[in-house]
Amino acid sequence: MQHETVQEYYGETLQGSSDLQTNACCTPDAIPDYLKKILGKIHDEVLSRYYGCGLVAPEALEGLKVLDLGSGSGRDVYALSALVGEDGFVTGVDMTDAQLDVARAHMDYHAEAFGYAKPNTAFVKGTIEDLGALGFEDNSFDLIVSNCVINLALDKEAVLSEAYRILKPGGEMYFSDVYADRRVPGSLREDPVLYGECLSGALYRNDFIALSKKVGFGDPRMVDTRVLTVENPQIEAKLGNIGFTSETWRLFKLNNLDANPEDYGQAVIYNGGLEHMAQVFVLDEDKQFEAGKCVPVCGNTARTLGQSRFAQYFDFIGTFCRHYGAFEPGAKTDAPRTQAATEPAAGGSCC
Numbered sequence: 001m002q003h004e005t006v007q008e009y010y011g012e013t014l015q016g017s018s019d020l021q022t023n024a025c026c027t028p029d030a031i032p033d034y035l036k037k038i039l040g041k042i043h044d045e046v047l048s049r050y051y052g053c054g055l056v057a058p059e060a061l062e063g064l065k066v067l068d069l070g071s072g073s074g075r076d077v078y079a080l081s082a083l084v085g086e087d088g089f090v091t092g093v094d095m096t097d098a099q100l101d102v103a104r105a106h107m108d109y110h111a112e113a114f115g116y117a118k119p120n121t122a123f124v125k126g127t128i129e130d131l132g133a134l135g136f137e138d139n140s141f142d143l144i145v146s147n148c149v150i151n152l153a154l155d156k157e158a159v160l161s162e163a164y165r166i167l168k169p170g171g172e173m174y175f176s177d178v179y180a181d182r183r184v185p186g187s188l189r190e191d192p193v194l195y196g197e198c199l200s201g202a203l204y205r206n207d208f209i210a211l212s213k214k215v216g217f218g219d220p221r222m223v224d225t226r227v228l229t230v231e232n233p234q235i236e237a238k239l240g241n242i243g244f245t246s247e248t249w250r251l252f253k254l255n256n257l258d259a260n261p262e263d264y265g266q267a268v269i270y271n272g273g274l275e276h277m278a279q280v281f282v283l284d285e286d287k288q289f290e291a292g293k294c295v296p297v298c299g300n301t302a303r304t305l306g307q308s309r310f311a312q313y314f315d316f317i318g319t320f321c322r323h324y325g326a327f328e329p330g331a332k333t334d335a336p337r338t339q340a341a342t343e344p345a346a347g348g349s350c351c
């Protein structure tokens with residue numbers, strides 16, 4: 001597969017969302033009301049060339065500097081431009097001129113729609129495997145999003161490692177993409193339709209997790225998953241039994257993570273301060289925090305919340321001074337253990 005083949009698919013073969021031959025690139029209906037209102041202000045031409053497969057609008061975006069990898073016609077860039085506010089900024093990168101042309105044509109329109117004096121968006125032509133060539137510096141973005149694009153990248157490791165490089169410490173990559181339930185045979189990756197439809201370039205999920213950890217994202221967290229159905233019989237026949245899902249993941253750039261969830265006797269209390277999440281903050285598919293409730297957490301979750309932009313919304317109880325073994329969610333915390341907790345590791349510096 002080559003970049004030119006993908007550019008041709010998104011620049012010429014597809015003229016709009018309805019040309020897609022599977023439902024791989026369609027977003028489900030569960031869009032929160034506040035986001036529906038924002039999407040309602042987005043230009044029809046931008047919406048008509050939306051090819052995403054999930055929602056890439058996490059919480060606490062005010063004032064952030066955001067990068068969208070494979071921004072297409074700009075739907076997510078514009079939605080995020082409303083959410084970051086006039087002091088934030090959203091840049092989209094894409095390699096296909098036809099997509100960039102649509103996106104760039106509506107910058108002033110959206111600035112006006114959101115009541116801004118000037119656009120807080122930019123669209124840059126380039127490949128997401130080589131963000132250095134676009135001048136993006138180390139530790140320079142608060143948030144990176146991407147919607148149904150990394151499966152199309154020819155070098156996924158380069159994309160993830162570049163994302164890690166340009167994120168600020170504590171920054172987050174929050175993205176939706178297609179995953180396969182097994183490694184897709186190389187022969188299918190040469191089929192321009194299977195590849196262009198976001199299927200045969202998809203990573204096997206375990207390989208994605210290993211790759212994320214390899215480049216430095218030590219604790220990948222899944223937010224959401226949905227099974228994709230291929231309704232075109234010819235495409236289905238070529239794919240055989242390979243199953244596909246559309247998944248949203250969040251990868252934080254953090255220090256000192258453990259390889260596994262470990263128990264340091266810590267807990268957190270969510271203060272309910274996040275907009276649109278006054279009752280419950282959802283970190284990932286397993287971890288939800290009800291406002292005011294003290295929730296035991298492993299060291300990695302404590303570090304994720306404590307080192308990221310979410311720190312201000314939590315009270316943190318406990319330290320990393322003592323290790324109590326593997327973290328077991330739901331384990332009783334009030335019964336005394338038969339053995340004393342492990343003493344701080346030699347050379348540990350937290351106390």
Ligand SMILES: C[S@@+](CC[C@H](N)C(=O)[O-])C[C@H]1O[C@@H](n2cnc3c(N)ncnc32)[C@H](O)[C@@H]1O
Pocket residue numbers: 003006007010025049050051052053069070071072073074075076093094095096099126127128129146147148149152153154198
């Ligand atoms: C499935 S569309 C998704 C577009 C957009 N994120 C959306 O949700 O509508 C994939 C987009 O990624 C772009 N793309 C694919 N591979 C790329 C790469 N390696 N570098 C930059 N852009 C790429 C294509 O040009 C296309 O616009």
